[in-house]
Amino acid sequence: MLTQQIIWNLNELFPSPTSPKIEEAIKEATVTADTFENKYRGKIAMLTPEGLLGCLQDIEAFEAKFSDLILYANLNFSADMTQPQSQQLHDRTNKLNAKISKQLAFYSLELGKLIKAKPELIDNPTLSNYKHMLQRVHRRVEHQLSEIEEQLVIEKDQYGVNAWEELQSKWLNTRMFEVMVAGEKKTLSYGQANGLLPHPDRATRESVNRSIYGLLGKDGEIFSSALRSICNDWVNVSKRRKYSTPMESSLISNDTQETVIENLLKTVETGATIYRRYLKLKAKLMELPILGNHDIAAPLPNTPELKYTYPQAEEFITKAYSRFQLEYAQAIQDMFSKQHIDPTPRFGKRNGAFCANHYNGKSAYILQSFNGTLSDVFTLAHELGHATHNYYMSRKQTLLNTNVPSAVAETASIFGELLLTDLMLGEARTDQERKTILSLVLDEAGMTAFQVTARVWFEQSLYNSIEKGEYLDYKTICNHWVNARGRIYGEAVTWLPEMEAEWTMKPHYYMANYRFYNYPYVYAQMFVYSLYEQYLQDGKAFAPKFIELLSAGSSKSPLELGRLVGLDVADPQFWQGGIKVFEKFLIELESIV
Numbered sequence: 001m002l003t004q005q006i007i008w009n010l011n012e013l014f015p016s017p018t019s020p021k022i023e024e025a026i027k028e029a030t031v032t033a034d035t036f037e038n039k040y041r042g043k044i045a046m047l048t049p050e051g052l053l054g055c056l057q058d059i060e061a062f063e064a065k066f067s068d069l070i071l072y073a074n075l076n077f078s079a080d081m082t083q084p085q086s087q088q089l090h091d092r093t094n095k096l097n098a099k100i101s102k103q104l105a106f107y108s109l110e111l112g113k114l115i116k117a118k119p120e121l122i123d124n125p126t127l128s129n130y131k132h133m134l135q136r137v138h139r140r141v142e143h144q145l146s147e148i149e150e151q152l153v154i155e156k157d158q159y160g161v162n163a164w165e166e167l168q169s170k171w172l173n174t175r176m177f178e179v180m181v182a183g184e185k186k187t188l189s190y191g192q193a194n195g196l197l198p199h200p201d202r203a204t205r206e207s208v209n210r211s212i213y214g215l216l217g218k219d220g221e222i223f224s225s226a227l228r229s230i231c232n233d234w235v236n237v238s239k240r241r242k243y244s245t246p247m248e249s250s251l252i253s254n255d256t257q258e259t260v261i262e263n264l265l266k267t268v269e270t271g272a273t274i275y276r277r278y279l280k281l282k283a284k285l286m287e288l289p290i291l292g293n294h295d296i297a298a299p300l301p302n303t304p305e306l307k308y309t310y311p312q313a314e315e316f317i318t319k320a321y322s323r324f325q326l327e328y329a330q331a332i333q334d335m336f337s338k339q340h341i342d343p344t345p346r347f348g349k350r351n352g353a354f355c356a357n358h359y360n361g362k363s364a365y366i367l368q369s370f371n372g373t374l375s376d377v378f379t380l381a382h383e384l385g386h387a388t389h390n391y392y393m394s395r396k397q398t399l400l401n402t403n404v405p406s407a408v409a410e411t412a413s414i415f416g417e418l419l420l421t422d423l424m425l426g427e428a429r430t431d432q433e434r435k436t437i438l439s440l441v442l443d444e445a446g447m448t449a450f451q452v453t454a455r456v457w458f459e460q461s462l463y464n465s466i467e468k469g470e471y472l473d474y475k476t477i478c479n480h481w482v483n484a485r486g487r488i489y490g491e492a493v494t495w496l497p498e499m500e501a502e503w504t505m506k507p508h509y510y511m512a513n514y515r516f517y518n519y520p521y522v523y524a525q526m527f528v529y530s531l532y533e534q535y536l537q538d539g540k541a542f543a544p545k546f547i548e549l550l551s552a553g554s555s556k557s558p559l560e561l562g563r564l565v566g567l568d569v570a571d572p573q574f575w576q577g578g579i580k581v582f583e584k585f586l587i588e589l590e591s592i593v
Contacts, residue, residue, distance in 0.1 A: 005346075006310065007079065009339035012361055013072040017089040025069045026096060032062050033100045036107075044110035045117070049126040052114070056130055059107060060399040064360055070097055071356060075365055081173055082348035098158045102151040109150065112141035132555050133400050139252055143241040153237065153513075161233050161512040164226040168510045171222070172351055177215060180207040191345040195371035198297050200305050205294040210498050217501035220474035227509055228472040231462050234515055246463045250516035254405040254523075255557050261519055263572045268453045268522060271579035272488050275450045278442050278586050279492040285435075285593065293495045297375075297443045303436045306374045310343060313370070313377045317384060320423040321416065325543040331391035332384045334363060340387075343370035343380070352507070353379050355386035355413075359399055364390045374440055378417055385416030389550050397553040404554045406517070408561060410524030411531070412550055417444070418532045431592050438589040445582055449525045450488045455518040458484035458503065477503065526578030527562070527569065533581060534565055 014021055040055055047055060070093055077090035115121060115138045122134045145153070177193040179186055182201050196208045216223070238246050251258055283291045285300050299305060308316070314336055321329040335341055340363060342349075353368040364387040370376045389412035393402050421441050428434045461480040465472055478500040485495075503509065508517035535542040542565070549564050562569045 005344050006342070007344060008075070008342040008365055008367075010072060010075055010365070012338070012363075013068050013075070013358070017073075017076055017083075017085040022069070022089065025065075026092075029062075029066045029069060029096065029100065032065065033103055036062055037103060040110075041106050042110075044107070045114050047114065049121060049124045052121065053126055053130075055107075055111075056127075056400060057398075059104075064399050066100070068358075068360055069093060071358060071365075075356060075367070078350040078354075078367055079342055080346070080348045081170060081350065094162075095158070098154055102154050105150040105154070106147050108137075109144055109147055112137055112144050116141045129398060129555075130400060132557060132560075133403075135557075136252070136255060136554075143243060143249070143252075145241065149240070157512050161230050164230055165507075165510040165512050168223065168226055168504075169350065169507060171219070172505055173348060175215060177208075177211045179211045180204065189345070189347045189349075190351050191349055191369040192371075194351060195345065195369060195373070195376075197294075198299060198373060198375055200299050200301075202295070202298070205298055206292070206496070209294045209496055212505070213496070213498040213501045216504040217498055220478075220501055220504065223501075223504040224472060224474040224477050227462070227477060227503075230510060230512065231466060231472065234513070235463065235466050237513070247460070247516050250514070250519075253514075254407045254520055255554070256405070256407060256523070256559075260569060261523070264523055264526060264575050265453055265456060265519070267575035267579060268449055268526070269487065271576075271582070272450055272490070274579060274583050274586065275446050275488065276490055276492040278446065278589075279489070281586075281590065281593070282439065283492075285439075290491075291493045293493055293499050296493060297447065299374075300435055300439050303432045303439075304430075306433070306436055307372045308374070308377050309372065310370055313380055316377060316423065317381045317416075317420060320381065320419040321384075321388070323423060324419050325540075325547075328388065328543065328547070331388040334391065335366065335384060335387050338363060340364065341366045341368070341380075343368050345369035345371060353383055355383040355390070357386075357390040357394070357402065359390075359394050359402060362391065362394045363387070374436065375444070378420060378440065378444060381416045381420040382413040385411075385413030388412050388416065392547055392550040393553040396551040397555055401553045401555040405558065406520035407523040407527075408554070408558050410521055411528055411561075414448075414524055414528040415532065415546070417441075418528065435589065435592055438585055438592070442582070442585055442589065445525060445529075445585070449522055449578065449582065451485075452518050452521050454484040454488045455506070455508075456516065456522070457487060459509065459516055459518065526575050527567070529581035530567055530574065530577035531565060533577060534567065 014025070036058060039058070044052070044055060073089045073093035077086045080086060115134055119138060121127060122131060122138065127134065144150070172190050175190060176187050177190065179188055179193055179196065181196065181199070181204050190212070193208055193212055196204060199205050199208070234246055238249065241249070243249055247258070251261065279291055279296070282295070282300070283289065286295060286298070287301070288295065318329055318332060321332055349369065350367060351369070353366070356365045358364055366383045366387060368376070368379055368383060370380065386409065389404070389409065393404070421437065424437045425434060428437060458481050461484060462472060462477070465476065465480065470476065481503045482500055511517060535546070545565050549561050552561060552564070556564075559569055568574055
């Protein structure tokens with residue numbers, strides 16, 4: 001828990017949202033964008049390998065500088081969405097970003113045409129640093145539109161799907177929720193109420209679920225309007241870009257193939273019986289005939305309620321990372337010493353947790369609402385894994401090689417959770433503590449691997465409905481959510497009626513032009529579980545290979561990254577390894593019980 005306000009220090013970016021340096025950065029970005037346009041518009045198709053190298057280095061220099069401004073505006077707004085100065089800067093930089101994106105849309109279009117016409121450039125020694133980036137460009141080129149069309153897409157998004165995304169986020173973070181906490185009525189922000197979901201008191205958990213999702217459900221038609229508009233918009237964009245399915249764009253973005261993801265989802269669906277085995281065991285441990293949805297992530301009864309101060313969390317995580325390798329803990333020590341973490345819950349703060357890369361600073365920034373629970377400690381360890389990934393990647397790669405796909409971006413974060421798990425299980429003083437930790441690990445992995453798979457099916461069902469000409473009103477969307485959920489949970493859980501609205505608060509569905517956000521988390525969870533098994537076999541010899549994987553950034557494909565540590569994600573049987581590790585934790589819990 002936090003006894004005082006702790007906020008991040010953004011001075012490394014800008015002193016304040018009204019600083020004169022903001023104006024200077026805006027002017028510099030505008031001038032640099034004009035210079036780049038004058039230098040390269042209409043000329044990229046004629047560039048020699050040496051000329052193309054210069055072009056790529058120029059765009060990297062511009063993006064590195066401009067990204068500081070965008071990062072600051074986003075971080076400042078996320079920390080408190082209610083401040084007028086933060087709102088104004090956020091809006092202003094969004095408009096500037098849209099303007100410059102339109103202005104420089106020619107770059108990616110001309111680069112794509114050049115690589116399509118001269119694919120031999122991909123293997124040119126002069127461009128060796130950018131080889132895989134150019135391979136990804138070649139894969140995208142068939143789906144590019146004309147420059148005018150690309151500019152129109154940016155314009156329509158600015159006050160279209162982007163606005164729906166912002167509405168969903170603002171609604172959630174500017175509402176207050178009435179909750180009965182251990183018999184006492186309290187009015188809480190979303191971040192505070194959400195922090196009570198794993199509360200030890202069952203009546204409190206039920207009250208939190210009913211309050212949050214009941215209020216969301218009352219405005220269900222607003223959320224269905226937003227999601228329906230975003231999905232229909234994406235169907236039109238996908239057809240215009242000649243994607244074979246609404247998912248194809250995300251496959252390209254994640255640098256993976258449909259067969260790999262199909263094998264993954266099939267394996268998880270088959271393995272859901274093991275997850276249900278855990279849920280039924282948990283029901284017995286909680287002395288319930290069957291779990292309610294508000295019990296899925298609940299702590300076990302008659303086990304210690306593990307609470308931590310923020311300094312204790314820092315100490316635990318630092319020790320866990322250090323045990324893997326002393327050097328490996330440098331990144332998180334850097335985050336704490338620079339005050340790059342904002343852990344305090346407060347009204348107006350963006351919900352959830354994230355880690356944002358700061359390439360120029362060779363660092364990152366983390367936002368979280370830390371309430372002192374064991375889950376919060378694991379969340380912090382997770383986000384610090386992202387910071388560690390950024391730490392190594394930014395020191396070894398140029399900017400264009402840091403566009404890591406989501407499936408890879410979760411590698412260090414989930415690995416960090418496992419490092420913390422290993423430490424905590426080893427230092428647990430009683431079987432009761434071990435049960436608490438194992439239950440949390442199984443809860444979190446179950447949510448990430450199994451529940452998130454249901455979210456993928458849910459999103460697929462939305463596009464199938466649109467393809468069939470069905471109207472996605474609130475109840476129809478809820479039915480899709482419930483049906484997908486049932487494929488994972490079966491009869492192992494009963495659900496409060498308010499939970500049909502659960503989809504409304506998932507920000508991933510509202511992200512403009514980024515569909516199928518969820519399956520990369522499943523991929524990462526199953527990949528890292530197998531990765532961790534390899535670490536346990538290799539011991540200390542594994543650390544250099546893992547750091548090499550993180551340092552590679554996006555300069556290699558996920559398939560190549562797997563091979564660096566001896567794993568083959570293209571093997572249909574590969575994903576069984578992740579299920580086996582989940583079952584291994586379950587067996588350990590069963591043995592204690």
